[in-house]
Amino acid sequence: MAGGDEVKEVRNQQVLARDYISAIPEESDMYLNRSSTIKLRVPDEDDCQEAMLLKNLYLSCDPYMRGVKHSDATSSTDQDRIVFFATDKPIVGYGVSKVVDSKHPEFKAGDLVWGITKWEEYTLIKNTQSFFKINHTDVPLSYYTGILGMPGMTAYAGFYEVCNPKKGEYVYVSSAFGAVGQLVGQFAKLMGCYVVGSAGSQEKVDILKNKFGFDEAFNYKEEADLAAALKRYFPQGIDIYFENVGGKMLDAVLLNMRLHGRIAVCGMISQYNFEQHQGVTNLMHLIYKRVRMEGFFVFDFYHLYPKFLDLVVPYIKQGNITYVEDIVEGLENGPASLVRLFSGRNAGKAVVVVARD
Amino acid sequence: MAGGDEVKEVRNQQVLARDYISAIPEESDMYLNRSSTIKLRVPDEDDCQEAMLLKNLYLSCDPYMRGVKHSDATSSTDQDRIVFFATDKPIVGYGVSKVVDSKHPEFKAGDLVWGITKWEEYTLIKNTQSFFKINHTDVPLSYYTGILGMPGMTAYAGFYEVCNPKKGEYVYVSSAFGAVGQLVGQFAKLMGCYVVGSAGSQEKVDILKNKFGFDEAFNYKEEADLAAALKRYFPQGIDIYFENVGGKMLDAVLLNMRLHGRIAVCGMISQYNFEQHQGVTNLMHLIYKRVRMEGFFVFDFYHLYPKFLDLVVPYIKQGNITYVEDIVEGLENGPASLVRLFSGRNAGKAVVVVARD
Incomplete structure (x- = not known):
């Protein structure tokens, strides 16, 4: 003009x-x-x-x-x-x-x-x-x-691309009530995995189980021994951990990983507010169980956005995903x-x- | 009979x-x-x-x-x-x-x-x-x-199979004087990587540089600030870390990893003699740099033993590897x-x- x-x-x-x-x-x-x-x-x-x-x-x-x-x-x-x-x-x-x-x-x-x-x-x-x-x-x-933006793509990339999931595997999601976690859990259920999530209140736990279809969920704040809690929910061990928390939670998970397990490191929210981060002490279990632990950023996966929409938009329209x-x-x-x-x-x-x- | x-x-x-x-x-x-x-x-x-x-x-x-x-x-x-x-x-x-x-x-x-x-x-x-x-x-x-047994296969599997190395990449090996570490360094040199090793005495450091052909080597016991030492040897950052040590060394490495770096976790010898293991606090850098960290056992790779011999026996006979x-x-x-x-x-x-x- x-x-x-x-x-x-x-x-x-x-x-x-x-x-x-x-x-x-x-x-x-x-x-x-x-x-x-x-x-x-x-x-x-x-x-x-x-x-x-x-x-x-x-x-x-x-x-x-x-x-x-x-x-x-x-x-x-x-x-x-x-x-x-x-x-x-x-x-x-x-x-x-x-x-x-x-x-x-x-x-x-x-x-x-x-x-x-x-x-x-x-x-x-x-x-x-x-x-x-x-x-x-x-x-x-x-x-x-x-669900159709960055958090959705994060859940998609972290679960499907980083974790390489298979039907029937045992999946644990921390911060499961978060925008990303609740989608990871639902993707995992849709794939035929067994899914347990953790969150910080009984109300959230109830919603995870009753609304989002998680097989089990627990309030991490009520568990004095996180490793024992995970052992209870995963007597066979964890194949896939979608990591949003870090610190003590990661340590507890490492003790419970299965052979050739995968940990997609999406975030470590427990670490954000510590000047001195909590130390993780059980990394030897990466060797014992040959675990792959991989950090990722959604930016690296945006070329998959059309493929993601093809999967998720029908899920939304058919009511297969709760959001x-x-x-x-x-x-x-x-x-x-x-x-x-x-x-x-x-x-x-x-x-x-x-x-x- | x-x-x-x-x-x-x-x-x-x-x-x-x-x-x-x-x-x-x-x-x-x-x-x-x-x-x-x-x-x-x-x-x-x-x-x-x-x-x-x-x-x-x-x-x-x-x-x-x-x-x-x-x-x-x-x-x-x-x-x-x-x-x-x-x-x-x-x-x-x-x-x-x-x-x-x-x-x-x-x-x-x-x-x-x-x-x-x-x-x-x-x-x-x-x-x-x-x-x-x-x-x-x-x-x-x-x-x-x-070199032709379990430690050799460990070096081979960890470096070639887990780390997926490329010519010109920056490789760091801790416990580089160990049976596995010295082979990893030499494999990396033969592939055209830049290789730095650390060991626990000046004598070992000299041998790494003068006999095993490492580009650089340092005595970790003389470095008050391991992260600064690694920054000095890897101003561009580390593409591949062959992990034998754990603890504070791993923390220093995490701060110096490059984008899409890989860490093959072979051992964590610093952790073996601690009832309470040293905590690793910099795992957030797995996300910042999209690093893959993977534990492995040589057992899972023994099917590659013939392929390994085909590579290494000629290296030994031709004097390309010092042992x-x-x-x-x-x-x-x-x-x-x-x-x-x-x-x-x-x-x-x-x-x-x-x-x-």
């Missing part, structure tokens, strides 16, 4: 981070900026030649959205880690958005997309690499923050939702509604 | 274990029995229908020959762990032997074999499953306790040799000569 066109400028509320966050974010680490505005067009600037302008609809709260330790941040050579919290910048996270304007050939105004956006009403995306266009709109759009969301309305309630996630008080995939269309 | 035949009965000196050994064996945990005798024929008993009687020539001292903790022994469901020390029984270990008599169709008197035998002059083997016939006799027979033995003469000196191995004072593959033919 010609430079003289009048471009609509609108309010653009934002949730920003305060100073450096050391580990688990608290509400006071974030603040709302009500006065920001934005022009609803991709600027004519050199670095915006493939940019798009998004209206954010649903934002995702995820357990890896935490501060990065200074030591990690400086010692790491890994380019792929995202900085979620930067002082006086909007929080960064996954979301579902509608394209308002685009200079990118693959995205056009009106398209629905999901990817890494920001906690604000509108976001200018200069690097569109993390975005997928949403083609199946006959499921709730918010699902693309969870629960914990939805809060309004950007201003985002920080509370994120903090609740870390305290384990969320009741499903935590989603913040910024706008419904 | 008819039952009335006269069978030669000979002296059969033995090294026996005293009471239960908790971790690292000491000389006082073993004793010599000079008064035992044996008939040099496989008995006509039901459980000896495929047995063979061996004259032991060379016995192997290996770092996994240690006591098993009661808790491990009782909690384990793994059938493959060998009991090396049982009270008032001969020590069990790998060796090279000559078949004196055999009822097994695949072994006949005069054959040379290697496998799991006992610390005595003659051994009746009822289950011959662990034995390989020795066909290449144009190399020293004692090599079948090391050093620390040979002691006489069964009675076996306990001292084994104990020296655990203190790191051996000067090569520890071998005990019982008889030379």
Whole structure:
């Protein structure tokens, strides 16, 4: 368009981070900026030649959205880690958005997309690499923050690709009530595995068993001896462990692994809030049982996204997978939702509604 | 033969274990029995229908020959762990032997074999499953306790099969002076990798660099900060870690792994003498760098033994691999040799000569 066109400028509320966050974010680490505005067009600037302008609809709260330790941040050579919290910048996270304007050939105004956006009403995306266009709109759009988005792909990649599961195997999922864990458990059941999950409250345990179809579930907080608990639920041992916890839980699992078992390391949430991490002492069992333990990032598997949709969308439509969301309305309630996630008080995939269309 | 035949009965000196050994064996945990005798024929008993009687020539001292903790022994469901020390029984270990008599169709008197035998002059083997016939006799027979035996196959399986190495990759070997470590380093060099090893004395470090052709080597006892040492030797990071040590060394390695790195867990010798194992705290780096860490036992790879010989025998004959033995003469000196191995004072593959033919 010609430079003289009048471009609509609108309010653009934002949730920003305060100073450096050391580990688990608290509400006071974030603040709302009500006065920001934005022009609803991709600027004519050199670095915006493939940019798009998004209206954010649903934002995702995820357990890896935490501060990065200074030591990690400086010692790491890994380019792929995202900085979620930067002082006086909007929080960064996954979301579902509608394209308002685009200079990118693959995205056009009106398209629905999901990817890494920001906690604000509108976001200018200069690097569109993390975005997928949403083609199946006959499921709730918010699902693309969870079961059909990054957490879903994480469960899929970790379970099917990393763990190489076989029918009849014994599968243990920690943080089983989390967005990823509940899907892993359901994928495993659909494959014909025996599945046990752990979670942090009796209510969650009941839902795992009665709603998500786990064969068994237990409240890890009630178990004085985790290794004994696992021995009780897996007298034959564990073939596959989907690791979300780390520390003492991993140690207990190592004692209970079966020959040629596999551990997909998705996260270690027990370690996030320790400056000095809990030591894992039973790694010798990797040898005794010839166990493969493998860390993975969902980024490495996004080329499988179409294959994933082919599997999961029919499961959703046919009601083979149960999916629960914990939805809060309004950007201003985002920080509370994120903090609740870390305290384990969320009741499903935590989603913040910024706008419904 | 008819039952009335006269069978030669000979002296059969033995090294026996005293009471239960908790971790690292000491000389006082073993004793010599000079008064035992044996008939040099496989008995006509039901459980000896495929047995063979061996004259032991060379016995192997290996770092996994240690006591098993009661808790491990009782909690384990793994059938493959060998009991090396049982009270008032001969020590069990790998060796090279000559078949004196055999009822097994695949072994006949005069054959040379290697496998799991006992610390005595003659051994009746009822289950011959662990034995390989020795066909290449144009190399020293004692090599079948090391480079051409179980340690060689361990290096081969761990490096080639578990680590999936590629030319130009960065390889770190701990306990690099050990029987397995020195072979892994040389295999890696022959493949065109960059190889750094660590050992526990300056003398060993010098030999690693000057004799075994490691690109670099260092004395871990002189490094106050192992992570910094590894950073110095691997500014680009480590693609492959051949793990023999565990504990703090593994923690330092985890901080220095490269993207998609692989850790073959062969042993964790630092952990053997701790009732309370050292905790490993940096496992989150398995995720950051998408590292695969895999425990293995050589038993699972013995079907590759012919392929292994095809690779390694020519290397030995052409002088492409350097191999050093620390040979002691006489069964009675076996306990001292084994104990020296655990203190790191051996000067090569520890071998005990019982008889030379």
